[in-house]
Amino acid sequence: MAAPPYRSDCSGLVRICLLLGALWKIRAEQISYSVPEELEKGSFVGNIAKDLGLEPRELAERGVRIVSRGRTQLFALNLGRGSLVTAGRLDREELCDRSPKCVVSLEILLEDKVKIFGVEVEIIDVNDNAPNFGTEQREIKVAESENPGTRFPLPEAFDPDVGVNSLQGYQLSSNVHFSLDVQSGADGIKYPELVLERALDREEEAVHHLVLTAFDGGDVVHSGTTRIHVTLVDTNxxxxxFTQPEYHVSVRENLPVGSRLLTIKATDPDEGANGEVTYSFRKVRDKISQLFQLNSVTGDITILGDLDYEDSGFYEIDVEAHDGPGLRARSKVLVTVLDVNDNAPEVMVTSLTSSIQETSSPGTVIALFNVHDGDSGENGLVTCSIPNNLPFTLEKTYGNYYRLLTHKTLDREEVSEYNITVTATDHGTPPLSTDTHISLQVADINDNPPAFPHASYSAYIPENNPRGASILSLSAQDPDSIENARVTYSLAEDTLQGEPLSSYVSINSDTGVLYALRSFDYEQVRDLQLLVTASDSGDPPLSSNVSLSLFVLDQNDNAPEILYPALPTDDSTGVELAPRSAEPxxxxxxxxAVDRDSGQNAWLSYRLLKASEPGLFSVGLHTGEVRTARALQDRDALKQSLVVAVQDHGQPPLSATVTLTVAVADSIPEVLADLGSFKPSANPDDSGLTLYLVVAVAAVSCVFLAxxxxxxxxxLRRWHRSRLSKEEREDI
Structure with missing residues (x-):
């Protein structure tokens, strides 16, 4: 039955340990030291390397430095020893006045981790000041009729030290008529009073000389003295x-110099000189005398210097009123300075990156900066912001530190440089703001391949071009920069008619200009299909391809070729037959005839160039048909010779001629008989001639059919190729 309570106690212990661990983690970034004031420059304050968990040599390597703001740098880092040392003489009274505890705060930046550690150094008071009355002597006028037991206020000493080192008590030199009584006020201040012990007789002794000594409680006691001259006068x-034991006034810190703060008033029912009241400050300190002025006659307190809430928000002024004989009254003026929003926020950039790669992940730290406003309350609350259209965000870290982070991945091709304005605005009325400008360069990486403007290209080159002729220029754009945007061009390896494409064309790797390496012949090569690659110079390089169709344009470089009638190969003349009875x-x-060119370069026309009997025959302009132009007559020769010209339509036109021999006869035997007379044979033979004629007629028929x-x-071949070329152009 004891098990459940045991488990409960264990779970409670675990929760306490977790809580202590969390509290330790919260405090882990706060380091505290204490050091006495008045140390020499370079004095040891604390082992900062040990408290940061580092070796001394790591302080410089990891960029450890002090980033505290302030008018004077009080501490410094000894990087060799890994310690925090004083940067000059420390005066606690100057730093904290009479505050019970004097703590100076600073921040240590760990640069490589972008991490801030808060450091608090308590300045311990030492007894380096003696009590001071502010005056070497004081005259007190006492009526001789004063009764024993009457008290007279004595001047008070001031010691700027605190605690036991401050003012502890007073001593009065020996005198049978007077003694010293020290009163303690509610505020803990000791007020010395002179007590009359026995009746006075002005005629016996008109002036009494006393020495008032004030001492502190330090290990080595310091003291200060003032002389008190007691002058006996007639009865007063x-x-x-005073009309008030304490005067309270609140004033805004921007009250103009010379303005009246308030008027103190004291009354004295006596008459004459005994009732004339004058006013003065008691325990006047330099700061009070520089800021306030008291009219000794009217009691008006005016502003003598500029008030600054950030310097001090409260002043306690001791005043006194005294009549002619020297009777005095004490009072206090408590001045509360009200804050005015007169300080714009201050932004101090402690760490900054001026360049960032465009592929950096979101959350990359760009800058670390501290925001401070010298005002208090709402006037000192600061909000930081950046424009909403930027890919960045602000994150608040330790204290008033902010980090500027990337919100998303950057693209240098969209924006290569950012000018970021960080606006720090306080909550005062009206609000004050400060703009801080941060410039950030986006470094390029090779994330874009070169791109051609078109998916494919077509180019044309006339045949018989000169070698090295420029065909066209290709250009690819790369939005990256420097080497990542430098583009080179190359051709993919391929073959044409058994030869590599590189023997036909080449491309300039830098300019992208395509050149012909040989003179093209349309009748051999009519088109080339190329693949051009554009590569950048990044690491690794990126590339893209584009197809290029290169078409060879036909030139009129082939004359017409006559297929029929074919030229004889045996030195004989071909003969065409025409019966004498032929009609027109x-x-x-x-x-x-045919022409190996294409287009109008292959369009042929025929004409009769020469004839032995003009007007007897005609030639079809487009058909090449030789027909009789009129009826044959007896007077017409049996043998007619015709020269037919075939011409293409190129520029300039090319032509060819053929000579035709036409035999005119009504019958074949007649023709055969006449043929012998056309070209006598070396050994005439009728049977051989007949055989020759038959063979010739058969050959003509076969040639015509072929x-x-x-x-x-x-x-059919031309029609098929023209159709394929048309389809390829449509695809392109």
Missing amino acids: DNAPV GYLVTKVV FVIVLLAFR
């Missing part, structure tokens, strides 16, 4: 009385 039995328009023969077949095949 009423001391001045009779088809005698047909000249057949011509028709070849012509049809050429027409």
